[in-house]
Amino acid sequence: MSRKSFRPDVDAPEWRGGYTPYDIIKEGTIALVVVATLVLILAVVFGSPDEKAITLKAWSNADPVDFATTAFSELNGTSTTATYGAPYNHGGPSQQIGPLQLEKWVGVRIPLNTAKDFVLDPLRALPNEPVLDADLVRYEKASSTTRASWLDAYAKATTTMKYRHGTVVVNATKAGPVPVMINELTTMARSGALDQDLVAGNDFYTTDYTESLLFLSDGQYLANVATEQHLAGNQWGMMNETGNYPGQAWLWLYAFWYQVAPFNSSGNGDALVWGTMMVLSLILLFVPFIPGLRSIPRKLRIYRLIWREHYRDSGRA
Amino acid sequence: MNGEIDEPVTVFTTVAALLPLNTLGHYIHWHFIYISVANFTVVVAMIVTFVAALFLPFPGRKRRKENK
Amino acid sequence: MSEEIDRQWTTRLRRKAAGKLPPEKLLPDTQSSYVASWIYVFGVATLAALGVVIGTGCILALRGPQWWHGSSYGHFVNSLHLWSVEVFMFAMVIHLWGKFAMAAWRGGRTLTWMTGVVLFLASVATSFTGYAIQSNFDSQWITTQAKDGINATGAGAYFNVLNFGQMMMWHIVLMPLVLVLLTGMHVLLVRMKGVVPPFEDDPTPTPDVARVTE
Numbered sequence: 001m002s003r004k005s006f007r008p009d010v011d012a013p014e015w016r017g018g019y020t021p022y023d024i025i026k027e028g029t030i031a032l033v034v035v036a037t038l039v040l041i042l043a044v045v046f047g048s049p050d051e052k053a054i055t056l057k058a059w060s061n062a063d064p065v066d067f068a069t070t071a072f073s074e075l076n077g078t079s080t081t082a083t084y085g086a087p088y089n090h091g092g093p094s095q096q097i098g099p100l101q102l103e104k105w106v107g108v109r110i111p112l113n114t115a116k117d118f119v120l121d122p123l124r125a126l127p128n129e130p131v132l133d134a135d136l137v138r139y140e141k142a143s144s145t146t147r148a149s150w151l152d153a154y155a156k157a158t159t160t161m162k163y164r165h166g167t168v169v170v171n172a173t174k175a176g177p178v179p180v181m182i183n184e185l186t187t188m189a190r191s192g193a194l195d196q197d198l199v200a201g202n203d204f205y206t207t208d209y210t211e212s213l214l215f216l217s218d219g220q221y222l223a224n225v226a227t228e229q230h231l232a233g234n235q236w237g238m239m240n241e242t243g244n245y246p247g248q249a250w251l252w253l254y255a256f257w258y259q260v261a262p263f264n265s266s267g268n269g270d271a272l273v274w275g276t277m278m279v280l281s282l283i284l285l286f287v288p289f290i291p292g293l294r295s296i297p298r299k300l301r302i303y304r305l306i307w308r309e310h311y312r313d314s315g316r317a
Numbered sequence: 318m319n320g321e322i323d324e325p326v327t328v329f330t331t332v333a334a335l336l337p338l339n340t341l342g343h344y345i346h347w348h349f350i351y352i353s354v355a356n357f358t359v360v361v362a363m364i365v366t367f368v369a370a371l372f373l374p375f376p377g378r379k380r381r382k383e384n385k
Numbered sequence: 386m387s388e389e390i391d392r393q394w395t396t397r398l399r400r401k402a403a404g405k406l407p408p409e410k411l412l413p414d415t416q417s418s419y420v421a422s423w424i425y426v427f428g429v430a431t432l433a434a435l436g437v438v439i440g441t442g443c444i445l446a447l448r449g450p451q452w453w454h455g456s457s458y459g460h461f462v463n464s465l466h467l468w469s470v471e472v473f474m475f476a477m478v479i480h481l482w483g484k485f486a487m488a489a490w491r492g493g494r495t496l497t498w499m500t501g502v503v504l505f506l507a508s509v510a511t512s513f514t515g516y517a518i519q520s521n522f523d524s525q526w527i528t529t530q531a532k533d534g535i536n537a538t539g540a541g542a543y544f545n546v547l548n549f550g551q552m553m554m555w556h557i558v559l560m561p562l563v564l565v566l567l568t569g570m571h572v573l574l575v576r577m578k579g580v581v582p583p584f585e586d587d588p589t590p591t592p593d594v595a596r597v598t599e
Binding site for chain 1: 413418430434461467469486492499512520535542543581586
């Protein structure tokens with residue numbers, strides 16, 4: 001007991017009233033049975049979604065031009081992953097909030113060189129390809145100026161890229177070995193060999209899909225399928241699920257910020273959203289200590305409904 | 318894939334998902350708010366449940382009065 | 386010897402634990418008569434749903450993460466797991482709304498509130514790792530999108546959402562451990578402190594009514 005002044009939003013009166021019989025084990029058992037039954041009914045009626053994963057094989061067969069364009073952007077270092085920055089590489093600026101550059105300070109911890117890891121190394125792994133091997137040697141031995149001119153020539157021609165009779169067709173005469181490399185990588189992807197190479201590399205066992213997922217997300221195909229399913233960021237996508245299933249509706253506030261300025265147009269949008277959500281989470285955590293905020297329940301008076309029987313019986317209603 | 322080959326037809330194969338929700342989702346678009354019908358249903362159900370929990374009488378009143 | 390026994394860690398811990406939570410508080414057979422509203426069922430409903438989530442998760446674990454793609458039994462268990470998560474979050478949020486409306490942190494119950502908030506945030510994180518390991522298109526999209534936000538905090542360098550193996554171990558080992566420990570703490574705190582009493586209508590302190598202050 002304390003004689004200091006009573007703070008109605010912090011302190012609670014000691015209960016001196018009556019008690020009623022309460023069977024806690026029975027309550028728990030009833031809750032379990034009711035919840036399990038409800039879950040069973042929902043599962044039987046609605047099931048759950050399972051849209052098949054998109055392999056590099058499926059992507060390159062469905063849209064070989066998008067695949068080849070993306071493969072080229074990995075080679076010439078212009079893809080989203082190649083220009084991402086930390087934690088993958090130093091290819092681009094990291095996000096920050098004012099002076100806080102957490103992404104940059106932590107640094108490159110999952111090192112990726114998209115030209116080497118997504119294009120050159122997989123091509124080198126192909127057996128019995130003397131023409132390709134010769135082209136790869138030519139590419140590696142070329143000066144950086146020569147390589148840049150090849151890549152530039154190919155880049156200018158990608159707008160007219162076509163896929164004809166199993167071949168990527170690009171009108172780029174001064175692109176050196178680049179057309180052959182991109183065409184071979186597309187063929188490799190269409191066979192399924194690239195999926196396996198990016199995941200397993202030189203190891204047998206692996207459960208890390210970083211490389212294939214980044215390659216996949218650099219293209220348009222994955223994003224197009226997602227947009228069709230209303231999963232894109234500007235469609236409040238993180239709350240949504242494929243088909244007509246409810247998604248992670250509890251992510252509503254996280255998804256909300258991405259729809260409004262400055263979050264939706266800032267280059268530091270993700271950092272700003274996370275920073276905002278962390279602050280709001282801390283506020284929720286420390287509600288008991290925040291005057292004003294902790295008074296809201298008493299002022300809202302919803303408690304009058306919850307404890308109406310108590311107030312009626314104690315004659316204070 | 319690690320599924321069973323030639324899995325026997327059971328109640329799971331015939332009954333599972335009476336009303337599968339695999340068709341393309343329906344969405345409600347209001348100003349900048351864009352919410353799936355499914356999520357909207359869940360949110361409305363939560364609010365209705367909360368309000369109902371506040372207003373519905375709780376059984377055992379007589380017992381509580383006797384024990385005061 | 387009895388002095389030596391009194392000083393033992395085991396003896397001191399047992400006495401402290403039993404003092405704070407004697408059997409009749411741990412498993413009470415009465416409750417305060419003001420606990421008379423349907424809003425009070427959502428705490429135990431959340432607990433029950435967590436039990437179903439963990440139970441269905443254990444069944445999924447028996448056959449591995451790819452089982453449900455090729456088996457209709459497996460797909461059914463996956464459906465049970467998904468809907469138990471939806472019911473869990475449904476009940477937990479309503480429980481949160483109710484506890485806020487009651488200002489349930491009052492009377493020395495701030496730790497109960499705070500463990501509850503951390504549980505909410507941990508549950509959101511746990512369900513995210515679950516979505517990440519579905520090993521289907523949804524996982525591919527969710528992880529390639531979520532990585533940008535997590536990378537922006539610097540945590541992405543260590544918490545790689547594109548690493549299926551890592552996400553799976555977080556989802557089935559680390560996060561359930563955190564959830565179960567925190568839930569245990571949260572429930573025991575409720576048992577120790579009791580359910581928060583109603584607001585007094587008359588704010589003027591009366592001399593014959595004891596006050597429980599922090």
